[in-house]
Amino acid sequence: MGEAKRRRQMAGLASAMDLELGEKVLRQAYQNTCQAFDLYPNDMVDALIASYRGRNASLDLVAKNNPEDSVACRAGCSACCHQMVLCSPFEIFILAQLLLSTRSNVDLEGIEHRLSEISRLPLNPHARYGRHATCPLLVNDRCSVYDRRPAVCRALYSNSKASCEQALTSGGGDVGFLVHPQMLSSAMQVGIDSALRQKRGLNVEPVEMCGSLLIALQDFNSSLTDWLNGGDPFADFQVRRTGSPTNAQQVEHVAARLGL
Numbered sequence: 001m002g003e004a005k006r007r008r009q010m011a012g013l014a015s016a017m018d019l020e021l022g023e024k025v026l027r028q029a030y031q032n033t034c035q036a037f038d039l040y041p042n043d044m045v046d047a048l049i050a051s052y053r054g055r056n057a058s059l060d061l062v063a064k065n066n067p068e069d070s071v072a073c074r075a076g077c078s079a080c081c082h083q084m085v086l087c088s089p090f091e092i093f094i095l096a097q098l099l100l101s102t103r104s105n106v107d108l109e110g111i112e113h114r115l116s117e118i119s120r121l122p123l124n125p126h127a128r129y130g131r132h133a134t135c136p137l138l139v140n141d142r143c144s145v146y147d148r149r150p151a152v153c154r155a156l157y158s159n160s161k162a163s164c165e166q167a168l169t170s171g172g173g174d175v176g177f178l179v180h181p182q183m184l185s186s187a188m189q190v191g192i193d194s195a196l197r198q199k200r201g202l203n204v205e206p207v208e209m210c211g212s213l214l215i216a217l218q219d220f221n222s223s224l225t226d227w228l229n230g231g232d233p234f235a236d237f238q239v240r241r242t243g244s245p246t247n248a249q250q251v252e253h254v255a256a257r258l259g260l
């Protein structure tokens with residue numbers, strides 16, 4: 001067998017295994033979230049905290065098992081914290097709850113001021129990167145909400161510090177990221193979102209973090225109540241290409257295909 005043919009076969013096998021693993025992870029996240037609904041039948045917030053806690057623990061385990069020599073990320077390196085962050089709506093509430101319960105009024109005012117400045121920038125990842133829009137939750141080059149940081153931050157692993165720094169300096173460019181953590185994170189989110197849509201009819205559109213977090217900090221109870229009633233408190237900060245399907249449509253399509 002020629003070398004090129006052997007490589008193509010290996011690549012095909014690897015992607016078939018990825019698909020199988022992705023589906024398994026998605027189904028597990030769906031089942032875990034449904035179980036959390038059963039465990040906390042009268043408290044959706046506790047159910048979701050349990051579901052997201054399980055997801056975070058799994059993502060952290062994936063991170064721990066990344067081969068060390070393949071990951072360039074180290075504590076104190078924050079080049080990736082200048083990008084636009086997309087979150088699930090519930091991640092916004094988890095972050096807001098943490099900040100409201102642990103930060104002083106003065107600190108909260110400062111955070112809200114920085115969130116407000118960034119949320120005025122265009123909802124465009126490239127435009128933001130070019131302007132070096134540092135995440136307002138980055139303090140002294142460290143994530144100040146590390147344990148509750150969103151999945152996109154948990155699953156992003158660079159294989160080259162130099163390319164991260166180069167991309168930050170020039171406002172864009174190619175950075176090699178590890179594919180598996182992101183693939184598993186997406187599969188888990190689709191599983192959770194499927195349960196939220198199918199079982200509770202909740203809004204699952206991803207939203208830009210800064211603008212949405214500002215809304216949640218300024219009016220936590222009413223934005224949470226709105227979302228729990230199927231509303232869309234962060235509608236102004238959804239990022240979707242015109243004409244492309246919504247996340248809800250994609251999730252419902254996957255759920256129907258997998259018989260969830």
Ligand code: SF4
Pocket residue numbers: 080081082085135136137138139142143144145146149150153
């Ligand atoms: S939430 Fe934390 S990890 Fe994510 S971009 Fe902000 S500072 Fe960085």
